[in-house]
Amino acid sequence: MNRRSDAWLAYFMIFPVVAAVLAFVLGPTWDVATLSLTQFVMGQERGFGTLANFRALWADPIFPTVVRNTVIWILGGTLFCVVTGLAVGTFLAIDSKMTTALRALILLPWVLPDVVTAMAWKWMLHGQVGVIGDAFTRTGLTEKPISFLGDPNLVMWMLVVVLVWRKMPLVALILCAAIRSVPAEQIEASRMDGANARQRFRHVILPNIAFSLTAVTVISMIWITAEFTLPWVMTGGGPANASQIMSTYIYQQSFTFFNWGVGSAMSVVNLGFLICVVGLYLYVNRRSWAAGGSK
Amino acid sequence: MGSVALREIRKSYGAVEVLHGIDLDVADGEFVVLVGPSGCGKSTLLRSLAGLETISGGEISIDGASIVHLPPKSRDIAMVFQNYALYPHMNVAENMGFALKMAKVSKPEIDAKVRKAAEILSLTPLLERYPKQLSGGQRQRVAMGRAIVRDPKVFLFDEPLSNLDAALRVQMRAEIKELHQRLGTTIVYVTHDQIEAMTMADKIVVMKDGHVEQIGAPLELYDCPANRFVAGFIGSPAMNFIPARVQNGQALLADGTALAPAPAGLAEGLAFVAGVRPEHLMVTEQGAAATVTLVEPTGAEIQFVVDLAGTSVLVSTRDRVNLRHGDRVSLAVEPGRLHAFDTETGQRLG
Ligand SMILES: Nc1ncnc2c1ncn2[C@@H]1O[C@H](COP(=O)(O)OP(=O)(O)O)[C@@H](O)[C@H]1O
Ligand SMILES: [Mg+2]
Numbered sequence: 001m002n003r004r005s006d007a008w009l010a011y012f013m014i015f016p017v018v019a020a021v022l023a024f025v026l027g028p029t030w031d032v033a034t035l036s037l038t039q040f041v042m043g044q045e046r047g048f049g050t051l052a053n054f055r056a057l058w059a060d061p062i063f064p065t066v067v068r069n070t071v072i073w074i075l076g077g078t079l080f081c082v083v084t085g086l087a088v089g090t091f092l093a094i095d096s097k098m099t100t101a102l103r104a105l106i107l108l109p110w111v112l113p114d115v116v117t118a119m120a121w122k123w124m125l126h127g128q129v130g131v132i133g134d135a136f137t138r139t140g141l142t143e144k145p146i147s148f149l150g151d152p153n154l155v156m157w158m159l160v161v162v163l164v165w166r167k168m169p170l171v172a173l174i175l176c177a178a179i180r181s182v183p184a185e186q187i188e189a190s191r192m193d194g195a196n197a198r199q200r201f202r203h204v205i206l207p208n209i210a211f212s213l214t215a216v217t218v219i220s221m222i223w224i225t226a227e228f229t230l231p232w233v234m235t236g237g238g239p240a241n242a243s244q245i246m247s248t249y250i251y252q253q254s255f256t257f258f259n260w261g262v263g264s265a266m267s268v269v270n271l272g273f274l275i276c277v278v279g280l281y282l283y284v285n286r287r288s289w290a291a292g293g294s295k
Numbered sequence: 296m297g298s299v300a301l302r303e304i305r306k307s308y309g310a311v312e313v314l315h316g317i318d319l320d321v322a323d324g325e326f327v328v329l330v331g332p333s334g335c336g337k338s339t340l341l342r343s344l345a346g347l348e349t350i351s352g353g354e355i356s357i358d359g360a361s362i363v364h365l366p367p368k369s370r371d372i373a374m375v376f377q378n379y380a381l382y383p384h385m386n387v388a389e390n391m392g393f394a395l396k397m398a399k400v401s402k403p404e405i406d407a408k409v410r411k412a413a414e415i416l417s418l419t420p421l422l423e424r425y426p427k428q429l430s431g432g433q434r435q436r437v438a439m440g441r442a443i444v445r446d447p448k449v450f451l452f453d454e455p456l457s458n459l460d461a462a463l464r465v466q467m468r469a470e471i472k473e474l475h476q477r478l479g480t481t482i483v484y485v486t487h488d489q490i491e492a493m494t495m496a497d498k499i500v501v502m503k504d505g506h507v508e509q510i511g512a513p514l515e516l517y518d519c520p521a522n523r524f525v526a527g528f529i530g531s532p533a534m535n536f537i538p539a540r541v542q543n544g545q546a547l548l549a550d551g552t553a554l555a556p557a558p559a560g561l562a563e564g565l566a567f568v569a570g571v572r573p574e575h576l577m578v579t580e581q582g583a584a585a586t587v588t589l590v591e592p593t594g595a596e597i598q599f600v601v602d603l604a605g606t607s608v609l610v611s612t613r614d615r616v617n618l619r620h621g622d623r624v625s626l627a628v629e630p631g632r633l634h635a636f637d638t639e640t641g642q643r644l645g
Binding site for chain 1: 366367374376393
């Protein structure tokens with residue numbers, strides 16, 4: 001076989017993947033982008049090349065709430081996921097029989113389907129029949145059961161708690177693996193150099209896992225941005241839009257109210273946000289010593 | 296000051312004891328080399344001294360004060376690791392200054408100390424570089440610099456040269472030795488390479504299977520090995536061992552040829568293992584007859600293998616002897632260079 005036909009064979013082999021990416025990623029993205037610039041009235045197309053959808057979005061009184069909730073959801077969720085994941089991962093990295101068993105057990109939340117998780121938590125957090133509220137009153141912590149998902153000030157944070165419960169284990173495992181791959185000699189050298197446990201973590205372990213840490217942060221951020229089932233099944237954006245986030249709002253606008261114009265405009269905003277996240281990731285990695293060698 | 300005393304050091308991993316009661320004294324300023332085959336417990340002993348391993352029994356003291364219960368950082372000991380263990384995210388200056396930073400030394404003082412150490416090790420132009428951008432020898436020097444800036448009582452080295460190529464190893468060997476002469480700090484140095492031990496040490500500790508086999512100056516070990524293991528381990532090429540017995544004050548080989556006078560004090564008729572270094576065998580007019588089986592000229596010397604009373608024996612000589620496979624030669628031992636070891640225990644008999 002000559003080099004020329006090798007190349008053709010290679011193109012042929014990757015063609016299905018390229019076609020799939022074009023069909024299922026770039027195609028819909030293009031559709032959403034054009035859709036967001038098309039005006040709809042009662043489900044009927046009424047002219048292309050207008051910013052009316054974005055203007056409508058801007059004027060929507062719920063939009064600020066959605067933005068605020070999405071910030072809590074994405075930034076708060078990512079922050080808590082990574083911070084608790086780092087703490088748990090550090091603990092799991094310790095060598096002992098118990099942590100070896102825990103390393104396997106901790107993945108349990110990952111085995112459950114999203115809907116099951118969401119339903120289970122919805123009922124556990126329920127105002128009248130939830131076991132958590134019940135436990136709180138029994139132990140005398142609260143007078144009467146708290147309606148965790150019914151309280152507009154609480155609901156967003158409850159969603160974040162469930163999100164962390166579900167997403168944190170993998171973050172913890174990835175960071176645990178990263179911590180365990182820090183060369184033992186470096187840790188020992190720093191012990192000889194007089195660093196205490198906190199300083200070893202700060203000056204040796206953290207810099208060594210910086211690459212994994214940024215990667216896992218960005219990946220969590222993307223997961224969380226894309227997560228829809230949990231909030232939709234648990235609250236459906238309620239009560240009274242108090243837990244409405246970008247993904248649930250897009251779904252509601254597009255498929256409950258058939259307000260495709262606004263839905264697609266919101267999707268474009270969402271996409272812009274994701275591009276920023278990935279751009280940040282690439283930028284941070286470019287500067288990372290792990291990738292380049294020097295600052 | 297930095298004199299170290301180890302008493303009855305024991306170390307077990309679970310049920311397995313890897314150090315079986317080690318005693319060792321290191322005088323202030325001495326360069327001591329622990330040498331022995333891989334897995335004999337050298338690193339474990341060194342790491343116990345550093346405080347990176349907790350010993351199961353025994354006593355470690357520096358300048359008379361016990362340090363067993365002190366954490367590594369309080370022992371005033373610095374260690375150079377085999378893989379250098381440099382922090383990849385810090386540049387050379389930060390690597391070298393890290394211990395001082397942890398000790399809350401002021402910035403200008405850290406800078407001054409790092410500069411001074413860098414000068415000693417000719418690292419000054421590299422201070423801003425990262426470990427990735429350094430060669431093996433340079434990393435090795437940074438690791439040493441990190442130890443030097445702390446100005447500890449004792450330096451520990453764990454096989455520091457084993458990742459370097461042969462030429463660089465010889466150069467770094469000289470540099471470490473020179474550094475020791477310049478700083479005068481006590482050094483405990485671990486290696487499995489007996490040549491490194493012979494060339495660098497004031498005192499060599501030969502270890503095997505968690506026991507100390509012999510402690511002594513390099514030439515003491517060479518001239519007077521305490522047992523067959525030390526005799527075979529120290530010296531290159533290795534010592535020949537030939538079964539023999541004493542008759543009329545002569546060491547008689549299996550076929551009845553007399554090799555040399557037996558060492559004094561050996562009972563008549565005693566069977567023993569005769570040990571002779573290749574460089575102490577001479578080709579003479581008359582002596583034990585042997586057949587040449589292999590000749591290897593190396594330039595400076597000629598090494599050849601002979602069959603001597605059924606034992607394969609290596610001879611090394613600086614004379615330009617003209618030998619070929621199958622030639623008959625007669626061999627003699629330099630006076631006083633025949634060692635005798637017990638057949639069973641391998642202990643030195645004389
Ligand atoms: N963490 C450990 N757990 C169990 N056994 C160990 C451990 N570290 C070393 N050993 C054992 O202790 C013995 C001595 O090891 P080491 O001191 O590293 O030898 P050396 O440095 O002389 O090559 C070896 O038999 C090794 O298998
Ligand atoms: Mg070792």
